Amino acid sequence: MRLEVRLVECKTAASRSGLPGLDFALNPYRGCAHACAYCYAQDVTRFEMGRPWGSVVEVKSNIVSALRKELARGPKGVYGVGTVTDPYQPLERKHEVTRGCLVLLKGEGASTSILTKSDLVLRDLDVLHGWKEAEVGVSVGCVDDRTTSVIEPGAPSPERRLKALSELSEHGVQTYLMAAPIIPGVSDSEDLLADLVSSAHAAGVRRIIWDKWNTKPIAASRLRGVLRDAHGSLAQGHTVAQKESIQRILARECGAHSIELESSF
Ligand code: SF4
16 A cells, blocks of 8 residues: 655644543554554544545654643643554654654653554663653554454564563563454454463563454444455454453463453453
């Protein structure tokens, strides 16, 4: 898919966040070239409706200077980095806007909670190292490469993400695995969930937060398209019984590997 990149100026860098544990949300990019089929960011933000998700990304080129001004006048707190789109999507290699924000936040004594699906976060180990008020969540909802290459075509492999978690922990960075989204009929089988937890254990993961797939119309239609699920039998929303089953399997597998488990809903 051809990627259109736009450099834009933002009026504000961070916004107040209602997400648990976060005071502010900081998203250096609009759109996301990881192009996950299940991503509901387009449903929520209405960004470039009618264009394929992942084909347009805006880089907030002035976000570091905007954040500097906001930090100078406002209270500091916990900044969630990547609450809507991935802060370590491929463009970050060149533009370094996420890195710039993190350097600033650390220097100002703020806290951060980063969520990504990319091992590019390892580039910023020098910033994260020794930053006590920083944590990094890495998302892996399935470790089956055949499945992830279809539903997460632009993201690094699950193996690379798990290695990133391992390396971050080795450098003393607080981490967790975001086991999300667990999609009914796609990644919620007993075998796949057991593989996910054992792979996490092998990577030294001590804490897993899991989340169900939040079904939204555009994301659901896109996911059904890539799964060639003409009847829509896959990728429906979760039933209560399915959620309970996922919770039960994950709790059993995490218990067996002494991994702490939480759900994010
Ligand atoms: S990495 Fe996150 S924001 Fe990016 S496409 Fe995938 S789910 Fe959406």
